[in-house]
Amino acid sequence: MVRAKVWILKKHFEGFPTHSNFELQEVELPALKNGEVLLESVFFSVDPYMRIYSKLYMKEGEAMIGSQVAKVLESKNAAYPVGAFAVSNSGWKSHFISDGKGLLLMFPSWPEKLPRSLALGTIGMPGLTAYFGLFEICRMKPGETVLINAAAGAVGTAAGQIAKIHGCKVVGCAGSDEKVAYLKSIGFDEAFNYKTVSLKEALQKASPDGYDCYFDNVGGEFSSVVLEQMKTFGRIAVCGAISLYNDVVPQKGPYVQTHMILKQLCMEGFVFSRWENRREEGLKQLLKWVEEGKIKCHEHITEGFFNMPAAFMGMLKGENIGKAIVKA
Numbered sequence: 001m002v003r004a005k006v007w008i009l010k011k012h013f014e015g016f017p018t019h020s021n022f023e024l025q026e027v028e029l030p031a032l033k034n035g036e037v038l039l040e041s042v043f044f045s046v047d048p049y050m051r052i053y054s055k056l057y058m059k060e061g062e063a064m065i066g067s068q069v070a071k072v073l074e075s076k077n078a079a080y081p082v083g084a085f086a087v088s089n090s091g092w093k094s095h096f097i098s099d100g101k102g103l104l105l106m107f108p109s110w111p112e113k114l115p116r117s118l119a120l121g122t123i124g125m126p127g128l129t130a131y132f133g134l135f136e137i138c139r140m141k142p143g144e145t146v147l148i149n150a151a152a153g154a155v156g157t158a159a160g161q162i163a164k165i166h167g168c169k170v171v172g173c174a175g176s177d178e179k180v181a182y183l184k185s186i187g188f189d190e191a192f193n194y195k196t197v198s199l200k201e202a203l204q205k206a207s208p209d210g211y212d213c214y215f216d217n218v219g220g221e222f223s224s225v226v227l228e229q230m231k232t233f234g235r236i237a238v239c240g241a242i243s244l245y246n247d248v249v250p251q252k253g254p255y256v257q258t259h260m261i262l263k264q265l266c267m268e269g270f271v272f273s274r275w276e277n278r279r280e281e282g283l284k285q286l287l288k289w290v291e292e293g294k295i296k297c298h299e300h301i302t303e304g305f306f307n308m309p310a311a312f313m314g315m316l317k318g319e320n321i322g323k324a325i326v327k328a
Helices: 049-057 116-120 125-138 154-165 177-185 199-206 220-228 257-262 272-291 305-316
Strands: 003-009 022-028 037-045 068-075 085-088 095-098 145-148 169-174 190-193 211-216 230-238 266-269 299-303 323-327
Touching: 003 095, 003 305, 022 305, 037 085, 037 116, 037 305, 068 116, 085 116, 116 299, 116 323, 125 154, 125 211, 125 230, 125 272, 145 154, 154 169, 154 177, 154 211, 154 272, 169 177, 169 199, 177 190, 190 199, 199 220, 211 220, 220 230, 220 257, 299 305, 305 323
Parallel strands: 145 169, 145 211, 169 190, 211 230, 230 266, 299 323
Antiparallel strands: 003 022, 037 068, 037 095, 037 323, 068 085
């Protein structure tokens, strides 16, 4: 029998998460039934959406949500042979059993030079979020100016580089000088530390004519300022609102009516799974760009399954550049 380690949500978060909100448990997994596979998690993803999802949908005592790259250890399902790697949304578990539903086999031709953890980042959900957010929601066109906040994160870095590939001018906002330097190193035309400048002045300086597209990962008062800088007929993809996730008292959201009406803006929230039927298309294109060196991938790796809570909290504090990953 295999004993699996599982991180559960012991107590709902009140404000910013602490170690006391989590508990590590062990469970004994049963023998496999026909059609089932036993998997061992190799890499885990920690993402901002986990914070708001846990608040809205999780019950205390449930395993923390999240995705992983896992290796098949034992199989009674011909579609998932022993030794194969798959992406799963099975939560913070060292081992788990699956009937195959929800498992996504990694490309059999996955390049040896690329770490499999990229299937949780640029060649996975964050990359697909950037891809569909820009092409389907922002409907960006070559020559346009694209603004991205939280630009040094997993989605932001992918979005900025995809926009550059498409021939756009790209402006990024991040929370440290180190992150700003990184954004410039991967091709952002303009980047600034929003913590050390006047946001309105920095936005105007970076693009005096305004912005055609705004890829929003932050929300709140930040977006109130950005809306003033949008061009007529601008498009806004609302991907996240990380500035609000840990608030006990809700912030005032962006005051949108005047600018939305007079500038005839289009603002739309989305999640990448809307285009689930086009997942393979997106992944193949992202993989191609990564292999060609057109998209550079940076990972912030935390070693050890025992450090899952610390990695999660560090990501929420913005300690990572690029994708936050835990290596089991």
